[in-house]
Amino acid sequence: MNTPIDEHVLLNECLQxxxxxxxxxxxxxxxxxxxxxxxxxxxxxxxxxxxxxxxxHNDFFVAIMEDDFRRLxxxxxxxxxxxxxxxxxxxxxxxxxxxxxxKKVFSLTxxxxxxxxxxxxxxNDPLHHLLEKEQSTRRAQLERLTHQLSSTDRLLLEMIYVKxxxxxxxxxxxxxxxxxxxxxxxxxxxxxxxxxQAEGLLA
Amino acid sequence: MTDHRCLDDELLAAYFDGLxxxxxEEHLHTKALGCDTCQESLASLALVxxxxxxxxxxxxxxxxxxxxxxxxxxAEPAHGENILTLAVRFxxxxxxxxxxxxxxxELGAVATRDPGNSPxxxxxxxxxxxxxxxxxxxxxxxxxxxxxxxLTVRPLNPPPSGVLLRLACDGxxxxxSSLGMTGAxxxxxxxxxxxxxxxxxxxxxxxxQLELHR
Numbered sequence: 522m523n524t525p526i527d528e529h530v531l532l533n534e535c536l537q538x539x540x541x542x543x544x545x546x547x548x549x550x551x552x553x554x555x556x557x558x559x560x561x562x563x564x565x566x567x568x569x570x571x572x573x574x575x576x577x578h579n580d581f582f583v584a585i586m587e588d589d590f591r592r593l594x595x596x597x598x599x600x601x602x603x604x605x606x607x608x609x610x611x612x613x614x615x616x617x618x619x620x621x622x623x624k625k626v627f628s629l630t631x632x633x634x635x636x637x638x639x640x641x642x643x644x645n646d647p648l649h650h651l652l653e654k655e656q657s658t659r660r661a662q663l664e665r666l667t668h669q670l671s672s673t674d675r676l677l678l679e680m681i682y683v684k685x686x687x688x689x690x691x692x693x694x695x696x697x698x699x700x701x702x703x704x705x706x707x708x709x710x711x712x713x714x715x716x717x718q719a720e721g722l723l724a
Numbered sequence: 725m726t727d728h729r730c731l732d733d734e735l736l737a738a739y740f741d742g743l744x745x746x747x748x749e750e751h752l753h754t755k756a757l758g759c760d761t762c763q764e765s766l767a768s769l770a771l772v773x774x775x776x777x778x779x780x781x782x783x784x785x786x787x788x789x790x791x792x793x794x795x796x797x798x799a800e801p802a803h804g805e806n807i808l809t810l811a812v813r814f815x816x817x818x819x820x821x822x823x824x825x826x827x828x829x830e831l832g833a834v835a836t837r838d839p840g841n842s843p844x845x846x847x848x849x850x851x852x853x854x855x856x857x858x859x860x861x862x863x864x865x866x867x868x869x870x871x872x873x874x875l876t877v878r879p880l881n882p883p884p885s886g887v888l889l890r891l892a893c894d895g896x897x898x899x900x901s902s903l904g905m906t907g908a909x910x911x912x913x914x915x916x917x918x919x920x921x922x923x924x925x926x927x928x929x930x931x932x933q934l935e936l937h938r
Contacts, residue, residue: 538797540797543794543796543797544794544797547790547793547794548790548794551785551789551790551793552779552783552784552785552790553779554785555783555785555789556776556779556780556783556785557772557776560772560775560776561772564771564772564775565768571786575786575788575789575792578785578789578792578793579789579792579793579796582793582796583796586796586797589851595734596734597734598734599734599735599738600734600735600738600743600744600748601738601741601743602734602737602738602741602743603737603741606737606738606740606741607733607734607737609737609773609776610733610734610736610737610740610769610773611733613768613769613772613773613776614733614765614769617765617768617769671750671753672750672751672753672754672757673749673750673753675753675757676753676756676757676763679757679763680763680767684760684763684764684767686767689771690767690770690771691767693767693770693771693773693774694763694766694767694769694770695753696739696740696742696749696770
């Protein structure tokens with residue numbers, strides 16, 4: 522197996538139309554791209570045939586090299602982002618897009634071995650009902666309640682109460698531990714309750 | 725491909741690699757907060773990324789799949805086949821620079837590509853930009869065979885009305901065309917010395933000479 526060369530060197534040579542560098546780039550990432558396609562499909566409950574995966578694999582490499590490598594030229598490596606990580610995001614996004622078009626994705630549910638513990642309690646807590654209200658009604662009231670929260674905390678609440686995502690999904694999206702989803706939620710709810718009561722928003 | 729792209733691919737990649745500062749992460753979360761599509765994208769990406777950092781040892785990609793991707797750029801032409809060298813002479817009203825390994829030129833100079841090991845020493849498809857008068861143009865050269873090529877001249881901005889394109893080869897006019905946004909293509913051209921002349925109301929806008937030889 523070839524030792525991967527510096528990715529920026531390889532990238533620059535590809536952008537100059539160097540065919541052997543393009544072949545090296547493809548050889549370096551082909552297996553990973555193919556794996557990502559299959560893993561994405563599996564994670565989203567889709568049964569992907571080998572020829573479909575092969576088509577997606579080819580479509581991806583076409584996408585990054587067509588129009589004089591327009592997509593590849595857009596990569597700048599900001600924030601120390603690696604080429605591999607950037608390609609990974611593109612492959613997964615394209616695969617999800619394709620699966621959605623084929624209507625093979627029915628939900629964002631995780632694999633079957635994830636605990637099905639609900640984050641939204643099925644009780645009569647008025648704060649929970651406030652958080653679940655229609656977006657237009659909820660917006661103004663929530664703005665007042667949540668304006669002091671960080672974007673991350675607000676996003677966490679939105680994912681729990683509006684998107685109704687599972688703890689595992691939220692943890693992955695926000696890059697926190699799954700346990701932290703529960704503890705943050707508890708802490709935030711208490712804080713919001715205190716605010717809501719002070720504002721007279723709860724019965 | 726999804727049309728909606730609030731969250732840039734590179735930003736997301738850096739985010740999931742833990743490369744963003746706390747403030748940058750907050751900014752990303754703020755963007756996601758205002759957009760349902762971004763939130764779903766964040767969640768669905770996250771689930772896959774978390775489990776795909778390492779490819780299992782047993783996993784393989786079929787050779788044919790990899791080769792298909794490699795072949796997207798086309799095979800190296802056999803020596804002496806479909807290989808042309810290019811020299812460009814800017815005459816009246818023409819401006820450099822050119823893209824694709826051709827060197828920027830001063831007005832009136834001649835550029836000849838290095839016939840050595842440069843990847844641009846030979847080509848089957850070449851695109852470059854040049855400005856004739858005030859009109860930026862995109863020029864495509866496609867080699868269709870050992871003795872045949874196609875030349876396309878396409879304006880990058882809407883051209884003024886009444887602009888005529890004349891193409892001559894070795895002194896002989898091969899094509900005359902009014903230049904619209906779709907441009908003009910002349911095919912089945914042999915290697916030779918080409919003169920591209922742009923005129924409007926009998927006034928020369930700009931001229932360009934291309935020497936295309938085996």
